[in-house]
Amino acid sequence: MTEELTLNVDGKVWGGWTDMAINRSLESVAGEFDLTVTAQWSSAAPRSIKPGQSCTVSIGSDRVMTGYIDDFIPSYDSENVSLRVMGRDKTGDLVDSSVVDKSGQWKGLKLEQLAATICKPYGIEVVNETDTGDAF
Structure with missing residues (x-):
């Protein structure tokens, strides 16, 4: 059984990711996530995401990251529309400050x-x- 990865942004939950990466390393201060969802999912429940918003990333019921949105990039071509969301955990503040x-x-x-x-x-x-x- 595969558990779903969800992104909670200011109380709104996003799921249905088509591409996802979560990176944590002892060689890097901040953990990172990079998630992509198709427009078919987002059109069912349109929501806005903006850089700087607080968020959590969970796999099933396990929270794996608490941090902030760094970037939100919509992508369009002749056949598809997708939304890419990137962010870091709270330790990103230590990197930026x-x-x-x-x-x-x-x-x-x-x-x-x-x-x-x-x-x-x-x-x-x-x-x-x-x-x-x-x-x-």
Whole structure:
């Protein structure tokens, strides 16, 4: 049984994807998604998606990403109309922004404390499941 991938944008659920990719990597700060749906599906329930909107991506009942829409591209040719939606998870804010801190320096913190301090203004929770060593 294959579970459906859904995109929830500001409370409106999109499904019926014809092409989909979700990328997460230890080599990349932000997770990404790239989804395409045909116009036949969208014409049944027209909705607008705009860059910057909050969204979640789920597979079945499992939420796999919480983030924002980066781009929404309609595509037309003589036979088909499709809609492509691309976005990133919340850690994309860390890629696009600067550290928010008045002093600009930290002392006597463990790695997870520093990460939590940097991520807090962006609503990103840091979860530490291992010993990161002494404070530095």
